[in-house]
Amino acid sequence: MKKLLAEFFGTFWLVFGGCGSAVFAAAFPELGIGFAGVALAFGLTVLTMAFAVGHISGGHFNPAVSLGLWAAGKFPAKDLIGYIIVQVVGACVAAGALYLILSGKSGFVDIGGFASNGYGELSPGGYSMTSVLVAEFLLTMFFLLIILGSTNVRAPKGFAPIAIGLGLTLIHLISIPISNTSVNPARSTSQALFAGGEFTAQLWLFWLAPIAGAIVAGLIHKAFFDKE
Numbered sequence: 186m187k188k189l190l191a192e193f194f195g196t197f198w199l200v201f202g203g204c205g206s207a208v209f210a211a212a213f214p215e216l217g218i219g220f221a222g223v224a225l226a227f228g229l230t231v232l233t234m235a236f237a238v239g240h241i242s243g244g245h246f247n248p249a250v251s252l253g254l255w256a257a258g259k260f261p262a263k264d265l266i267g268y269i270i271v272q273v274v275g276a277c278v279a280a281g282a283l284y285l286i287l288s289g290k291s292g293f294v295d296i297g298g299f300a301s302n303g304y305g306e307l308s309p310g311g312y313s314m315t316s317v318l319v320a321e322f323l324l325t326m327f328f329l330l331i332i333l334g335s336t337n338v339r340a341p342k343g344f345a346p347i348a349i350g351l352g353l354t355l356i357h358l359i360s361i362p363i364s365n366t367s368v369n370p371a372r373s374t375s376q377a378l379f380a381g382g383e384f385t386a387q388l389w390l391f392w393l394a395p396i397a398g399a400i401v402a403g404l405i406h407k408a409f410f411d412k413e
Contacts (some may be wrong), residue, residue, distance in 0.1 A: 188264075189271045191242035195234040196275035199246050200372050203227035205283055207300035207365075224357030227366070232350025239346060247369040248272055249395035253329035256403025257411065259336075269371075276375035284379050301376040301384040302367040302391050310362040314390065317364045321394035322401075324356045325368040329402030334410065367391040368398075 206226035210218045218226070235244040243260070245251045248269040254260035280299075287296055298307070304317035312320075328349075334340060335348040353368075360366045367373040373391035377384040 188242040189267055191238035192245060192268055193271045193275040193278075195238050195242070195244060195246040196272045196371055197279040198234050199227070199230040199369070200276045200279035200375050201282060202230035204280070204300040204372065204376055205286075208283055208287060208296075220361045221358065223361060224354050224366075227357050228350040228352075228354030231353050232346050235346035235349060242268075244346070244349075246272060246275075246371075247395075248371055248392075249325050249369060249399040250329065250332060252396050253325075253399030253403040254333070256400040257329075257333055257407045259333070259403075272371040273374055276371040277378060280375035280379050296379060298365075298384070299376050299380040300365065301380040302365045302373045303384055303387050304364060304390065305387075307383055307387060308363060309365055312363045318390055318394050320360050320363045321367055321391065322398040324360055324366075325395040325398030326402040326405075328352055328356055328368055329399045330406060330410075333402065333406040337411065364391075368395050370395055 203223070203226050206218060207223045210226075211220070211223050231244075231246065234246065238244060243254070245254070245260075245268060251260060251265055251268045251272070255262055255265055283299075284296060287293065287299075301307070304312060304314045308317060331352040332345075332349055335345040356368055357366045360368075370392040373388060377388045377391075
């Protein structure tokens with residue numbers, strides 16, 4: 186239960202902090218934080234919660250991460266379903282909190298895209314389904330390689346959250362214009378459920394590509410990098 190609660194709170198913070206920065210602060214009238222600020226916010230959410238609760242649950246906060254660690258032989262299959270459920274629930278509760286705050290703004294009409302992920306017309310830069318699929322696959326694959334490498338027993342101790350947080354920041358700096366950056370099916374699900382419409386119809390890609398990339402990374406690490 187402690188592990189599941191840690192995953193719930195960690196995923197909540199990731200969505201509340203990362204997506205919240207995109208919804209409230211990215212384009213705030215004249216002094217918005219922009220893409221770079223949103224990218225940093227996502228990285229900081231993972232960095233802070235990895236230090237706060239990573240020692241309890243492993244600090245996954247992402248179904249793709251859990252599946253990638255399983256593929257690498259670092260996480261038991263029996264715990265996968267529980268982790269994925271609480272990650273999605275934590276993300277959705279965070280999205281609900283964001284909606285509650287946003288709906289209290291003067292002149293509120295609707296939530297718009299609500300920091301959701303998308304391709305084609307729903308991509309911030311108008312990138313195709315194929316472009317988004319490739320980007321999400323590769324970026325999640327490298328994210329898992331960073332996680333697996335920095336947490337390996339031979340890696341310097343205590344620095345993994347910094348490498349992982351900065352890795353996620355870099356991923357967002359690359360791909361916010363492409364897909365609004367997912368690399369996390371729970372994060373994508375929570376926002377799409379509130380934005381609705383085509384965002385929900387496109388959600389399949391943001392489960393398929395990150396999970397596939399994560400599993401490939403897990404297999405690569407297990408085969409080539411996890412050797413004495």
